[in-house]
Amino acid sequence: MPTRAPYPFAQIEPSWQKAWAQADCFRAAQPGEAGSEKPKKYILDMFPYPSGAGLHVGHLEGYTATDIISRYWRMRGHNVLHPMGWDAFGLPAEQHAVQTGTHPRLTTKKNIDNFRRQIQAMGFSYDWSREIDTTDPKYFRWTQWIFLKLYNKGLAYVAEAPVWYCPALGTVLANEEVLTTPEGPRSERGNHPVERRPMRQWMLKITAYAERLLQDLDLLEWPESLKEMQRNWIGKSEGAEVDFTLVGSDEKITVYTTRPDTLFGATYVVLAPEHPLVSSLTSPAQRESVEKYRQESASKSDLERTELAKTKTGTPLGSFVVNPVNGEKIPIWVADYVLASYGTGAVMAVPAHDERDFEFAEKFSLPIRHVIRPESGKSEAGCFADDGINVDSGFLDGLKTPEAKIRMTEWLEKKGQGRHQVRYKLRDWLFSRQRYWGEPFPILWRGETHEPLSDCDLPLTLPELSDYQPSPSGEPPLAKANSWRIMPDGRTRETNTMPQWAGSCWYYLRFCDPRNDQASWGAQAEKYWMGGGGVDLYVGGAEHAVLHLLYARFWHKVLFDLQLVSQPEPFRRLVNQGIILGEDNRKMSKSVGNVVNPDEVIAEHGADALRVFEMFMGPLEQMKPWSSKGMEGAVRFLSRIWRLVCEETDTGEWVPSTHLSEDAPDKETTRALAKATAKVTTDIEGLQLNTAISALMILVNHLTSLPKRPKGALLHLARLLSPFAPHLAEEVHQRLGGKGLVSLAEWPSYRAEDLQDDILELPVQVNSRLKGKIQIHPQATREEIESMIRGHSDLEAWTGGKSIQKIIIVPGRIVNLICP
């Protein structure tokens, strides 16, 4: 026989979900509609990719937090936009199609239906009238439309370049989608090996926005670590280009350096093996060894060239350049510690002040010349890479590094031998994929030239295919759809599709006005919902730090420049929810078998208990392990609330508790309510939901101890509980005769004076050690406290008879007697 549930959540939860849907009570008012006069809040979750595996408890942690915040602000009289949708283009549905022949559309629909069911079972207060699906032509019509904006602004271009190609996925990937692992470069999705291949691809000019993407991070309330990751990814550096003229010709090599102040210490120049001048600068005597070295480098994997390469390799070209600042003749080397892809692919080597150059110079016995000394302490023989003071540097002697950099750059500019230069590591965004299940590009080719579709031809939908496999040569599946691809006039359609990130780059804007079929969004709606710096709270995983969150900021800035949006940044405040580990403290994974299935938890304990437990586990941002015992504790807490209101008859029915009372709450209960209300209110606003719940527990513990339970106090509790456990809160509210839906009730208030205790216990320390306590009224002044201490019967015992030299009194906090 199954054990009886501690309270009837299985009946309560579905029935209130139905009641909310019927009352349509979470619909956000559009500007102009009734309700839009209220202040707005836009509370957003990172919308999920609807996978076949269904939701996991990690999704639900973030969604529960935003739901609590949304419900709270609604009760505080705000017009809350809290939407949900599906980021539904992507590879898994397509891979499933390759294996089974099922159209990705069908797989996607099935998965979406399952995700929606799971989300609705949690009782989240989404405005379902705004649900969006990135694979819906009514949606991606506007994704294509935004692409055309980028295209027409010159921010989309086709380039033949070495790109990351993943044979297992059958597609190219963006830099941001490739991870550096001990096994070499791997795909972010699926962890497959990836390789460099020269291919012709669509690129988006995100580099044009590098500086603004960097600067505007300062506008954002985001976790510092995440901002730092974006800063690193953008990778700004400031320095100078320096021209080194070749000995015996007017040709020159341009290098990039962040330390122009060390130019007097440059003792050689290094080119990357791929540098275009390597061949022409190699002397006949060196030709053979240089060619050999280049071939060796080319055959090395990236891994061999970077992480494992503890020892530097290289070979001289046999030619020389002139150091512009001192006219010295210095040799040119080729070495693969210099990257072709950064700066100019050439560096000036200053072994005394750069670790890598130092290592190389040591190995090949090249001269090391110190031109910087530390500001304090003396110069040492090794490598000194920090800022300091110039020595043996002509006109820079005695200058500190920042000043010396400026002076040297000025000198180079005056001589026409160099210039100030800012560099970024950020590369343009590789935007095309050789896949079927993505947005088709609204682009036509006529021979070698491309042209855009016009807006009225959108959406450009996908053709039906029977075979979704990309060809081994890298031809996309759409290349097979000849009737779709080839236009009557001979022009052909672009057969690549957009990457999964395209749809998520702007979905938060569509939520502002999701049913608009005249425009991507109405200006008024955008201004209203995005006002005050964009989305008010955005919650999601940290895995999108340099992917979605960078791409979306980029698109948003383009739209801002086109005056299509009113704010420079999309997401004002962002919080990353921490990972929920399995009960064994390991990452949840199917193969380990420690995955917690929310469907089962809801069936066993109810959605409210799952919500409460996930929030009670610990701080939202923190990684924390699942605990089935802890889950039971949450159920116990909720069932105690239930039994405050109801009791069970012999026949198993729940009837109103005989302890209920119509009387007004006593003073202590009034105080308990006030304290809980104050704490829950500040904690919700500070997103400290674990301590908010503990405040509710303290209140419930107090109410449980009462012989008579005032209904007013329980109704107050129901409102405080409503954001956290909304189903139970509604049921309790209704059973106590509360009017309307508690979800729409006003957030409870309290009188400040009710927070005060009648008597305060003030700890008394002697020489900072706790000795005793005095009881005093809370507003007692220093003078009153001091006179009470001095007259206290225990004073002698506390001080051990010693005289008091000093009394430190912090009213309301502590007394410390100093008795030497």
Next chain:
RNA sequence: GCCCGGGUGGUGGAAUGGCAGACACAAGGGACUUAAAAUCCCUUGGGGAGAAAUCCCCGUGCGGGUUCGACCCCCGCCCCGGGCACCA
């Protein structure tokens, strides 16, 4: 190597300069019950003294410092997690 987090009872965590361990979980004891489950009550950082009420000592990764007072602020280390990594 560099950057960003973090280290508190048996466990999850609370306390951002003022009584360390709120609130839970687990454990132990008790009540109710034929019994079990559920529920309710009590104890619970470690060590020591006492018949007891009580009292004393130690305690927030380690070592220093600032302060009447430090989990909290400062300096130096150790360990764990995440990110970046030959970017000149």
